[in-house]
Amino acid sequence: MKRLPEIRANTSAEIEIDPPQGVPLTLARRAVDRSRDDEVDECRCVFDVEWPLHPNREQAVHLAGEHGIKPAISNPCFELWLILHFEDQTGFLNTYAADRRSRHLDGRSSKRIAAERYNAPARHRPQRADQLTKRHVRNETQSPDDNPSSSMSALIRALGADRPPAR
Numbered sequence: 307m308k309r310l311p312e313i314r315a316n317t318s319a320e321i322e323i324d325p326p327q328g329v330p331l332t333l334a335r336r337a338v339d340r341s342r343d344d345e346v347d348e349c350r351c352v353f354d355v356e357w358p359l360h361p362n363r364e365q366a367v368h369l370a371g372e373h374g375i376k377p378a379i380s381n382p383c384f385e386l387w388l389i390l391h392f393e394d395q396t397g398f399l400n401t402y403a404a405d406r407r408s409r410h411l412d413g414r415s416s417k418r419i420a421a422e423r424y425n426a427p428a429r430h431r432p433q434r435a436d437q438l439t440k441r442h443v444r445n446e447t448q449s450p451d452d453n454p455s456s457s458m459s460a461l462i463r464a465l466g467a468d469r470p471p472a473r
Contacts, residue, residue, distance in 0.1 A: 330366035333353050334351050334377070337370060379449070389411060396438070404454075439457070439459075
């Protein structure tokens, strides 16, 4: 994300990745700690719902909210956000199916994501995620029953990726 020209031109962002397999509560606690740093203007926390559900997910959302941290949550997993770069996804997915579909769409054979594959269709991903959110609001569907969903578009907007690069 930091490579997107819109983000590089508009925002100073530090993206920290917690150890692999970080669960939501661990990530929320780390975000709370980071948000206490005077040099940090805003702190966000990105995690998945996962199917089966992560333990203590609701506690993580609550903890983040208590400290003004806005989580970016994808249901079932981050790979849904990758799918939305290429196509609409409106039906329920488990984590395995989302991973398999995202790999098919971008051609990767591992977890490593080629950033350049995700820069070109950048304008569609927030719209697709927003459409899912609107559908869940209209249907009064709440987490964890809001599969598929992703609030990554709010993070993208906060980073300035929805604005053209400054000149």
